[in-house]
Amino acid sequence: MGNHLALVTDGASLVIDYDMPLLLDACQAAGVRAEICSWQDPDIAWERFDAVLLRSPWSYVENLPQFLEWCEYVTDVVPLFNPLPVVRWNLDKHYLADLAAAGVPVVPSGFVAPGEDPAAALRAFLAGPGRGAELVVKPTVGAYSRDVQRFPRQAAAEAAAHLGKLLDQGRHVILQPYLDRIDQHGETDLIYFDGVYSHAIRKRALLLPDGTVDEPTQDARAARAAAEDERAVAAAALDAAAAHLGLREPLLYGRVDLVRDADGKPVVLELELGEPSLSMPFSEGSAARFARAIAERLEETSRKRKSR
Template identity: 60%
Template structure:
């Protein structure tokens, strides 16, 4: 049966504001799709020609279980993006791999379970010019969960948060807080098949009083990505394809960039697993995605 499964989760579908627009675009183009939850044990994934990851967002609480599911799906049908991408991109350690390939990445100091949190923090501050403010976040996470902003002088508070995450057996990233986000926000660029589709501006989510905003519609707005942002995003997608030895461009991907203190765009997050694509904020994004999904089905039918 030549149908594409769009994978969500039992609890996340209601928050997926891309899905209705994507379904409408697929229907208009005659691309057969069904929405299925990865955590619904009743789904027979082998019935589908392709399983395309969409809003499987609850996996951050059970990544191993999710990867085991992805492995089972990839063994019976075509998982999109592929399993190697899902494994690599669902843990922000990928930032180190990309930095090693020479693309600009927000300076990141990783702290692993078992390490001394305070010593790691002091080391980070010493190598980052005693950053006035820093961000502490888990390597596996989304929706700003457990992401916190601290003053560089708030050593005790920052250490406490790092320790709390390490004790949950999570790896941690320390980054300087890039204050350009307060003026110009971050830019999320969406690509289909290596072709730029659209971008949004996301306003700063970490407030100086310690409160954190969700990336809800109030914080997103359409924008055209600048030429330097598009160049960096493409370099990041190409470095990723190289790193993972992918034979073809990623079907979909979102590159989140933030400008450093020198004004240059740097990678904050690469979402090529289950990105929210902000379709309600752009013209034609859902249709462009539906088109590459249609091509995917066609290439399979023609045996390409």
Template identity: 50%
Template sequence: MTTIALVTAIAATGHDEDLPPLLAACERAGLSARALAWDDASVGWNRVDAAVLRSPWDYTERLPEFMAWCERTAHSALLLNPLPVIRWNTDKHYLADLAALGVPVVPTEFVEPDTEPMEALQRFLALHDAGEFVVKPAVSAGARDTQRYQRSQEFAAGNHLARLLDANRSAMLQPYLPAVDADGETALIHIDGHYSHAIRKGALLKTGDAPPPDPHALGDIRGREPAEDERQLASQALAAATRLLKLESPLLYARVDLLRGPDGAPRLLELELTEPSLFFAQAPEAADLLAQALRARLADGTVRTRTDIG
């Protein structure tokens, strides 16, 4: 029988609420699936036929090690989403790629480690008149090392930015869009290339003098029916990623996180293709959709052809 790993991390044990319903859905679909941590040295990954990334959430602090694991695993198992997607999507510089293709993204300035932090921050503030802004690393998951600041907190924000750059981490500066406080984010989940469901995520970030949020916290999550312009933007972002990465088959899963800008139009905040929460609690049938999509991929002979290696 084909062996499927739903890939998590030792540090994420007990935090992935999607795993129990997905394991149950795989069983209903006749699939042999187990939750396995990518960093568990006791796992023999050469005995796994398919590895579906679900919650390897500590990769942001161990990216070279994690990518080396992905490279090895992709040579012996069907890695989903595929390796080229993971390479691209684990660093939020992908937002610049999508913006270059015409996708409306939240305005983002990237700051590289060799940059003087205060000069970069002051240039950003001169270009954007937002009352608040966000500093975060370009490689991040959840709200880890991410903070919201008022313009009057320039010194604190500059220190935050300097800490990231001194650790040889690229950083991002973005205006804080006030719509999130009133309306939250809209996250649209797609399975096997088709829209499945959407949720509303309440605001997590407090101002810079507040403690940072728990990186595992999901916040206030509720089901939401997305507006038509949000569905159109999600489709546009996924189509652009498909063209950019030259994908020949739909992504097994994707989550498109949107916020509304000052003009009321939706903007892409993140395109989550590596390890997103899929919020099966708000749409229980979606776990079965994912299991059925996985079963179809395993049945079409791709397990041993390894077409995901790139």
């Protein structure tokens, strides 16, 4: 049976991948022969594996073209989980517009492209409905809170400067109202394996009032049971993603990050279908659930290969 799996990380990220040790053990228990590999290791013969699972290749943020090139190469020789079209779509937060178009509640988002005038784009955004007292400026391609900043409305000049800096780097940018319920309630990140809800965590607010930006480290997280309304929005977001991408089977893994808006309704902050941290240390049994889903997917993949 084809049960040889590459768990993909990179040299710097492995030490902050707290899921990896749990997943490695759980894979072994589920009969999956898993090996930790760096996507940047030129000596790995990827075709040796039956599948390649993205876990913590987080150095991709500074190496996006190389990472996509590597994904394309791997996809040609062996199945990639999640598949490349999913990863590619999910790398860019423009996907929020696709989710909104499908009727999924998302954080209201304005998109600004390089070449646009930052001050004018900001004014137009702030004139929209429900903007609130503060706003958030962030790149559409980014991770780990990098380059995400929060500004009071009155600090429009500072916000425009940050926006202009990102645009000058050739990056697309999202403008959002700062949803301040996050200060008390945090965000809720829901984790799904094979389309089935596994567990959730609370992540505290990372954008502090003084402008400090925290990273989503382990101490920012705690176990939390997702509420019914959160489960419903997360499931709708995953369904909409699958429909948009024309997927025929549930995503092997996915994470949906929700915050509550000014009316208290859950809205999508982020959908993570590429290389999400899965907060497995916060949920007993989650690694085993994921490993079982992986084992089934591997079996299915080898059945399909044989029948070809």
